Amino acid sequence: MHIDDRYEEQLTSIIDSLCCPESYTPVFHKSNHQVPMPSIDALSIIVNHLKMILFPGFFGHSDISPDTMKYYIGATLYKIFSLLAEQVKRGFCFTCSEGEYVDCVDCEKKARYITMQFLIQLPEIRYLLSTDVLAAYNGDPAAKSMGEPIFCYPNISALIHYRIAHILHSLEVPLIPRIITEMAHSNTGIDIHPGAKIDESLFIDHGTGVVIGETCIIGKNVRIYQGVTLGAKSFPLDKNGNPIKGIPRHPVVEDNVIIYSGATILGHITIGQGSVIGGNIWLTYSIPPETKLLQSKNTYSFFEQGGGI
Numbered sequence: 583m584h585i586d587d588r589y590e591e592q593l594t595s596i597i598d599s600l601c602c603p604e605s606y607t608p609v610f611h612k613s614n615h616q617v618p619m620p621s622i623d624a625l626s627i628i629v630n631h632l633k634m635i636l637f638p639g640f641f642g643h644s645d646i647s648p649d650t651m652k653y654y655i656g657a658t659l660y661k662i663f664s665l666l667a668e669q670v671k672r673g674f675c676f677t678c679s680e681g682e683y684v685d686c687v688d689c690e691k692k693a694r695y696i697t698m699q700f701l702i703q704l705p706e707i708r709y710l711l712s713t714d715v716l717a718a719y720n721g722d723p724a725a726k727s728m729g730e731p732i733f734c735y736p737n738i739s740a741l742i743h744y745r746i747a748h749i750l751h752s753l754e755v756p757l758i759p760r761i762i763t764e765m766a767h768s769n770t771g772i773d774i775h776p777g778a779k780i781d782e783s784l785f786i787d788h789g790t791g792v793v794i795g796e797t798c799i800i801g802k803n804v805r806i807y808q809g810v811t812l813g814a815k816s817f818p819l820d821k822n823g824n825p826i827k828g829i830p831r832h833p834v835v836e837d838n839v840i841i842y843s844g845a846t847i848l849g850h851i852t853i854g855q856g857s858v859i860g861g862n863i864w865l866t867y868s869i870p871p872e873t874k875l876l877q878s879k880n881t882y883s884f885f886e887q888g889g890g891i
Contacts (some may be wrong), residue, residue, distance in 0.1 A: 613709035615625035667697040713782035736770035737786035795832035807843040
């Protein structure tokens with residue numbers, strides 16, 4: 583389509599404005615080493631391949647059998663190693679400071695080493711996810727089989743992404759873990775930071791709107807309902823007025839705790855073992871084990887013959 587001279591001039595002005603350093607500097611990224619940024623599409627493929635390995639028969643080839651499993655998992659694992667090592671390397675390059683000297687060969691070797699350390703932990707990831715699936719099946723009377731939570735429940739999808747990302751986070755891989763958990767956040771409405779430490783058998787029932795912060799610690803056999811926030815209070819600031827990073831600021835939830843929908847729990851506090859937190863509770867202090875914390879009862883008023891408040 584032809585653009586007349588009037589619009590041509592306007593477009594030229596827009597281009598000049600967008601290419602002005604004062605405009606683009608705060609949002610511009612340029613790698614020092616001509617390495618592309620991490621690819622969300624590639625990471626999505628990697629997670630899908632990992633799901634095939636972690637839940638054989640549920641994802642990928644449905645006709646897999648014990649006789650073909652070794653070949654199938656082996657071939658998939660080789661693909662994952664190559665794809666993930668490249669993305670980990672890109673993650674390192676993304677965080678390089680401008681002008682910083684880094685030997686890219688060393689980064690590539692480090693990426694391959696870290697990828698192997700991640701893959702070594704796949705059996706542990708599978709075990710933890712199997713406990714999450716069992717917790718969902720046992721915790722939801724509507725679940726008719728173990729396969730139903732695997733296929734259908736958003737909490738299992740979120741936990742698959744989280745447990746993969748958490749291992750990468752613990753191996754100090756930059757950026758990649760957060761991308762992986764944000765994939766699940768976008769699809770499920772469940773926001774789990776990869777730095778959180780979550781033990782076995784977590785059931786996030788329904789799940790929409792759940793937030794679990796970076797320094798959260800969650801014990802065994804915990805159940806969380808939709809709309810729960812395990813967050814931080816206001817952040818301590820450094821001398822320059824910036825939030826101080828790396829300090830514990832989120833709740834510790836001990837074993838066998840139930841947190842009902844809409845509860846907001848803030849700060850580095852402890853919810854004692856076996857406690858129950860009722861719906862829509864606002865909590866900023868620790869509570870001892872076996873505590874039941876509920877809202878006060880409603881007050882009823884009756885009005886007669888048109889009387890009102």
